[in-house]
Amino acid sequence: MADTKREIERKYESDESGLPDLTGVAGVAAVIDKGVAQLDATYYDTEDERLAASSITLRRRTGGSDAGWHLKFPVAADVRDEIHAPLSDTVPRSLTGLIRSRVRDNALLPLVRLRSERDVRHLVDTDGRLLAEVCVDAVRAERLGTGAAAQWTEIEVELADGGDPAFLDKIDKRLRKAGVQPSAAASKLARALAETALAPKKKRKKEKPTDPPLATAGDHVLAYLRAQRDAIVELDPAVRRDEYDSVHRMRVATRRMRSAFRSFRKVVDRTVTDPVGDELKWLAGELGVDRDQEVLTERLTAALDELPRTLLTGPVRTRLRTWSHARSGGSRRRLMAVLDGKRYLELLGTLDALVADPPLLKAAAGKPEKVIGKAVGKDFGKLSELVEQALGLPPGHDRDLALHEARKKAKRTRYSAEAAAPALGDPARSLLKSMKSLQNLLGDHQDSVMTREALRELARTAQSAGESSFTYGVLYGREERRAADDEAQLPGAWTEIKKRATV
DSSP: OOEEEEEEEEEEEOOTTOOOOOTTSTTOOEEEEEEEEEEEEEEEEOTTOHHHHTTOEEEEEESSSOOEEEEEEEEETTEEEEEEEOOOSSOOHHHHGGGHHHHTTOOOEEEEEEEEEEEEEEEEOTTOOEEEEEEEEEEEEEETTTOOEEEEEEEEEEEOTTOOTHHHHHHHHHHHHTTOOBOSSSSHHHHHHHHTOSSOOOOOOOOOOOOOOOOSHHHHHHHHHHHHHHHHHHHHHHHHTTOTTHHHHHHHHHHHHHHHHHHTTTTBOHHHHHHHHHHHHHHHHHHHHHHHHHHHHHHHHHHHHHSOGGGOOSSHHHHHHHHHHHHHTTHHHHHHHHHTSHHHHHHHHHHHHHHHSOOBOGGGGSOHHHHHHHHHHHHHHHHHHHHHHHHTSOSSHHHHHHHHHHHHHHHHHHHHHHHHHHHHOHHHHHHHHHHHHHHHHHHHHHHHHHHHHHHHHHHHHHHHTTOOOHHHHHHHHHHHHHHHHHHHHHHHHHHHHHHHOOO
């Protein structure tokens, strides 16, 4: 089994002077010598270093207090999630799945061996509580297979679990005052790879990285498509670890990409993108098996929580749990099978090829303001037709269907405005804001439609079991009123949106 911890640490260059005195750091009552540990770590990656390119590290380490396999994902500056697995001779399956979206079918190879002599200090407060661990590491790095080697000494400061990150700023201030400078490398592995490379890069002045200028309509659309591809790949481990909202965010990335294919059909060739869109739709469907049920269950649970006890009759909560479990049973296993399957891997490869060699059409070379602006305007025009059509229908099933279609079009218009924002500026951002508001209103209405269908199903099941269906009827009535309120708000909201729309 693998377990996870949030690692917050900073690295510094070190010389023969070693570790400065840290007893003067505010909050530190004592610096405790914890002795010297001998660490031996072998880092694994693909031959073309795909993990390193994503700032991900995978190592097998012996020595110290946490021997085993460690997989680290970047979260933010100085912050990584570290996933541990027990020591074994081969990479644990619990870890290989988490890097599959990066590694694909490429073999994991031992690339670098790092042997470190770690001199450990604990910084504690007046109660003896650990604030941070400070280590001076004498590192010897070897590039396996080539014999290339390097060595250096560094200082590593790791915040104690649950500590205040601001404490690291206090240590940083003390270290800098003593002449200690932050490390130029993000990690030991990054430094080892750089210093043991067969063809070291020539040193040059550091330049602030900049994104390439987006000059054409094709540049803007491609940047948006690339961002969605990256999101799918990066969210894969989070989905596998069942992190909060990760499934929803990956699903949204697939929808954004599909929407861009349709909205910007004058920029990218649909004969190429339509089959890709079909595969993205398949993936979104697999991701949605659990998500749609979660939304319904959360809405029904919240509705029950708001209901007075006098209106609760029968084992309603038990019935809801049973119903929800039955509808979602096995979906998690099914999703993992999808992410481990050949079809999903082939889709990732197809997305890579698409952004590397995009099927751009003639309009891609045009001015983004004109080409993209026209595409967004066309989406908004179709949305207008659907909303007006829905408003012209009487309340009931046909209007519900029309509002659902309008909701889908509002979502597409939102995504096209989102993609257009870098090119069109404030008009696109204003439309994006309006579309979010409209999507929320129509989304709440559609959720009410789906919730009422679920309540009818629950009531039928309860009646068949000889239970009271009274509470389901009460909830149904409340959902009906909620949908009517949404419909009553729509004409005014739509009038305001049309006034502000300038794209």
